[in-house]
Amino acid sequence: MTQGRPAVCGALVSELSVAMTAAGEGLVHAPRLLRRVLEETAWREFVIDGSRVAHRDFLSFVIASPPRGLGATVGTVRRLTGGDPVIVDLLEQALQQSTASAVDNINEPIRPTGTSQAAALRRLRKDAPTLHDRVLTGEMSAHAAMVEAGFRARTVTVPLSRPETAARVLRSNLTPDELAQLITLLAAPAP
Incomplete structure (x- = not known):
């Protein structure tokens, strides 16, 4: 890791934390910031107030109190995605690397379940990567891809x-x- 990267990551994490607590206009920036934090894995290691912070997995970053983390629940962070399939997918990949049976700080399951977009993206990533890619490019919805793959019935x-x-x-x-x-x-x- 380069010398400047932890400081840049710290600034990015700090911006996301502020956006999460902001109302209205500030909150609209949260999905974009969350995407950057996930894409750049800025949550792994960063510098805040001159102190180096490192997290073993994304879940520990989510539940850690600010400024060392987001002080949030997985459910709150999932809502920050705004339903954007790319952000949902990045989030689920980061969470998948957390302990498989892990439950966050208010007993929300880490692994997506049911017919949620996150659960569909996880299944498509694993079992139908071509359809997964089509969802991420906006060519089709996660539900349509699940139907086309035969994982859900058309209704x-x-x-x-x-x-x-x-x-x-x-x-x-x-x-x-x-x-x-x-x-x-x-x-x-x-x-």
Whole structure:
């Protein structure tokens, strides 16, 4: 590490910490700063107030009190991503290197779960890297990539209060064979 890098990283970490506590205009800078902190791994080692700070993993940086860290929860930092898939992915990669069973300071799971964008990006990065790259470039959503990869089923919303609208939605989303199968199933006596 060069002599000036820890000081630059310290300034970046400090800017992020200030942006996190700011309201309104200041908070809009937080996603950009978080992205830089993650891309440059500025959280690993930096200098604040003349003292060198080093973190073994990103989680310890997140939960450490300022100025040595963000004094935040993983959930708060996840919200700072603003849903930007690149920032979400960088964050999840950094968190993945933390202890796998780790839980942050208010018992939030570190590993993303369910149908969250973070969970989808993690799965795509591991099992469908080409689709993962398409999500990061903005070509498709994480959900669309999960459907294309076969990790999620394609779904549609069907309004039940208007049968003609339900029929139109199903006609436009099912193949003729799927429609024929649906008609057969609907005509059969209920179990």
